[in-house]
Amino acid sequence: MEKVVVVGIDISKDAIHACLKESVGDAGSRIRGTRKFLNSYIGFTELLYWVSQRSREASSVCYVMEATGSYYENLAYFLYENRLKVSVVLANNIKYYAKSQNLKTKTDKVDASLIADFGLSQKPALWQPMSxxxxxxxxxxxxxxxxxxxxxxxxxxxxxxxxxxxxxxxxxxxxxxxxxxxxxxxxxxxxxxxxxxxxDAELSRKVAQIQEVKGLGLLTILTVLCETNGFLLFGNIRQVVSYAGLDVKMSESGHYKGRTRISKQGNTRIRSCLYMPALSAVRSNEPIKNLHLRICERNPHARKKALLQPCENSYVNRHPLSGKGNKSLPASIYT
Missing domain, CATH: 1.10.287 (Helix Hairpins)
Known part of the structure; x- marks a missing residue:
């Protein structure tokens, strides 16, 4: 049976807490070691040596860490440049995973062990650095x-x-x-x-194509392209919309009908820069203008809500440049 090793890493400004776990089949996982390292180049090299000594028989080694501000970046790039498997996970994913495990203790050492468990059980996608x-x-x-x-x-x-x-x-x-x-x-x-x-000739070409859409300026386009790394890491439109926090959050249970709203659990910079283009599209883009009027007719007391679909359209209309298609979410979910 193949032996898979995951190194869970909890990162702070000055230190790295690592926990190395290996899968043991149906029995779950086993800790092979825990240790604290400096969050510096010296600490990174010590981490690699420490892991190599404990994973000689492993068929696969993956390093899993939280996206903790910018403190994780140097280690992630160091591991990637050494051609090692790296996964960077949102802190919210680890938080909710800890709740699902009914884990009440929170220390750096416990967090590293939890992240290693998350890597073994959830198998997160490998991290790709931004160009x-x-x-x-x-x-x-x-x-x-x-x-x-x-x-x-x-x-x-x-x-x-x-x-x-x-x-x-x-x-x-x-x-x-x-x-x-x-x-x-x-x-x-x-x-x-x-x-x-x-x-950059390729980037200039992309920007020129998008600027053909009325209401989209250079800085708005660049903000969206840079925050999404040119849409290279998304597999479909729903992932793109979710990344910006424009996905719909519903609240219904039995006879209870709560308010439907966007989740806002995403990149705030994208949402903020799309507001003015959405207003411009409502005035100058005839199909979006008609869509906005239909939504306003159904929701006369929530006119600001009707801007969500134009806002999303302004966002996802950039997506075809990455070759992934141009399918938007149905407008009915906003009404």
Whole structure:
């Protein structure tokens, strides 16, 4: 019988807690060792040596870890570059798996063991890193969003200061300089984004095709493409919609009929950047405009809800560029 080994890894800023488990057929799993390592290159090499000493007879070794902020990235890329199997799992999946196992204790060591169990029983998909170009553009787009939010806060603060009594002129000047700095940085980061797009012929082609759709600007398109890695990791449209948190969440039991809403359990940056394109599509795209009117007729008191289908259409209409088709969810689920 083939012996499968899974290394469950719980990662924090400074440390890595690893638990190595092997499958033992119908009997379940057996712990072969647990150990703590530094979250650094030295710790990574020590982890590889420690695992190799305990998995010599294994037919397959897979490293499973949580997507803990950005702390997991260096280890994931290190393992991938060494041609090892890596799975990165959402923290929510581990959380609900722990509940299903009725696990009440929470420590780093217990979490590593739990992640190893999850890897053995659920067999998560292998992790694929984002391409270098998309990753750089994603970081630039995210920083641009942060700068826009900071500028909006500063403008609101300045407006409040202008309406306050006897505010010092130096404070107003500081706030105005702060806003000017944000605007300068936004211009610089947008120029950097445009330069990177122009240097990539394939990406420029994709962007040009999508820009034929009315209401979709360059930065909106890039945000969606970068956050989804060009849609390369999705097998169907439903996965794409779920990733953005636009999938429908229903609440019904017996005679109880709860409200139907989107789950919002997904990428918030995608949802936020799609709102204005959805408004534009409702005005300028005739099929989407008619669809929006039909949904509003059925839901006269929930006009904002009617924007969900245009929002989804603006999102999934980018998906054909990855060669996966262009099938959208039925509009009836939003009504």
């Amino acid at each position: 270098s170009g998309y990753r750089q553009l994603r970081d630039l787009c995210r920083e641009r969003i942060c700068l826009k939010q900071a500028r909006s806060r500063a403008k609101c603060q300045l407006d409040a200061m202008h309406h306050s009594h006897d505010k010092l002129a130096c404070i107003l000047h500081i706030k105005e300089e702060q806003i000017a700095l944000y605007e300068k940085l936004l211009l610089e980061i947008e120029e950097e984004i445009q330069e990177k797009v122009a240097s």
